[in-house]
Structures are given as C-alpha cells and as structure tokens.
Amino acid sequence: MEGKQTLWKQKYLLEIDEIDEQHKGFFDLCMKQALLCDRARKGEAISVRNIIKAIFALRNYAFYHFHTEEGLIVKYRYPGVYGHLRKHDLFLQKLMEFSEELEGYIAHQDTEASESFLDLADRISAYATTWWGEHIVEVDKQYAQHIRSCKGRPSGGECS
Numbered sequence: 001m002e003g004k005q006t007l008w009k010q011k012y013l014l015e016i017d018e019i020d021e022q023h024k025g026f027f028d029l030c031m032k033q034a035l036l037c038d039r040a041r042k043g044e045a046i047s048v049r050n051i052i053k054a055i056f057a058l059r060n061y062a063f064y065h066f067h068t069e070e071g072l073i074v075k076y077r078y079p080g081v082y083g084h085l086r087k088h089d090l091f092l093q094k095l096m097e098f099s100e101e102l103e104g105y106i107a108h109q110d111t112e113a114s115e116s117f118l119d120l121a122d123r124i125s126a127y128a129t130t131w132w133g134e135h136i137v138e139v140d141k142q143y144a145q146h147i148r149s150c151k152g153r154p155s156g157g158e159c160s
C-alpha cells in the first residue's frame with residue numbers, strides 16, 4: 001500500500017470527466033483509510049475515531065457519487081437504469097452490514113485501534129476498493145458507452 005500514489009487505474013477511465021474525477025476521489029479515500037490502518041499496525045498511535053472518520057468519509061462519498069451517477073443515467077435515459085440502481089443498493093446494503101459490525105467499537109473511539117478493529121477496517125476498504133473497481137469495469141462502462149453515443153448524436157443532449 002505504502003508508496004502507491006493512487007488505487008485508481010487507467011482501465012477505470014470512462015471519459016466522462018465528472019464521473020472519472022469522482023471515481024478517483026473515492027479511490028483516494030480508500031487509500032487514505034488503508035494507509036491509516038498500515039500506520040496503526042506499525043505501532044503509531046491511531047485512534048479508533050480517526051479510522052471511523054475515514055470509513056464514514058467513504059460512506060458519504062458513496063452517497064454523493066451514486067447521486068451524481070444516477071442523476072446522469074436518468075437524464076440520458078439509459079435503458080439499464082434500474083438494474084444499475086440495484087447494484088448501488090447492494091453496495092450500500094453491504095456498508096450497512098459493516099456499520100453494524102462497527103457498532104461495538106463506536107463506544108470506545110478514543111482508544112487506540114486494536115488488531116480486531118484494524119482487521120474490520122481493512123475488510124471494509126478492501127471490499128470497497130474491489131467492488132468499485134469491478135463495478136466500474138463491468139457495469140459503469142455500459143452506461144458510459146450509452147452516454148457517449150448520445151453525446152455523439154447531432155441533436156446532442158438527451159437520448160430518448
């Protein structure tokens with residue numbers, strides 16, 4: 001993890017600037033959280049609170065990004081819109097399961113991160129990184145193609 005600049009990869013490029021920037025932003029947050037865990041494992045005094053803040057930043061960003069993305073695919077009348085929304089829902093559902101697991105640690109936020117807490121935090125960032133990578137390549141690329149073909153039409157703008 002250490003030394004890497006970003007977890008974003010060229011193969012994630014959709015050529016829709018706003019979305020690409022947000023995807024990069026999300027991977028940056030995953031990286032930030034994973035680096036905090038690395039530092040804690042190396043003996044640095046990192047509190048549970050610091051890592052929980054990073055996890056909730058990921059969660060907030062996911063809401064923000066899905067809002068943008070879903071608005072865009074509705075605007076361009078992407079035929080697979082509901083299937084796509086459902087995929088986002090499943091990700092959020094998994095985050096809810098993680099937040100249940102976090103609950104026991106929330107009462108002890110000012111303590112240093114324990115091994116079991118770090119394992120949980122690592123599972124969350126690993127899940128988020130893997131899910132987003134696969135989702136972009138397998139699912140987002142489909143709507144991106146639709147939007148690009150809409151934009152390429154002489155009437156520009158929205159597809160019917």
Ligand SMILES: [Fe+2]
Pocket residue numbers: 069084088135139140
């Ligand atoms: Fe998506």
